[in-house]
Amino acid sequence: xxxxxxxxxxxxxxxxxxxxxxxxxxxxxxxxxxxxxxxxxxxxxxxxxxxxxxxxxxxxxxxxxxxxxxxxxxx
Numbered sequence: 001x002x003x004x005x006x007x008x009x010x011x012x013x014x015x016x017x018x019x020x021x022x023x024x025x026x027x028x029x030x031x032x033x034x035x036x037x038x039x040x041x042x043x044x045x046x047x048x049x050x051x052x053x054x055x056x057x058x059x060x061x062x063x064x065x066x067x068x069x070x071x072x073x074x075x
Contacts, residue, residue, distance in 0.1 A: 005011050
């Protein structure tokens with residue numbers, strides 16, 4: 001079985017098979033639908049999605065630092 005990976009990085013789930021006999025017009029209609037869907041999602045979820053992405057990219061370095069002795073000079 002061929003290994004596949006979606007842009008999201010997912011490699012497991014229910015496979016979705018596209019017909020290989022669509023006309024160019026049918027493929028274009030699906031692409032236009034997906035563009036419209038993406039636009040509506042961005043309009044509605046822009047701020048929450050950006051906040052989620054920022055949270056996922058944020059790294060908590062405080063847990064990696066050793067405890068600081070308050071009596072010591074910083075440098």
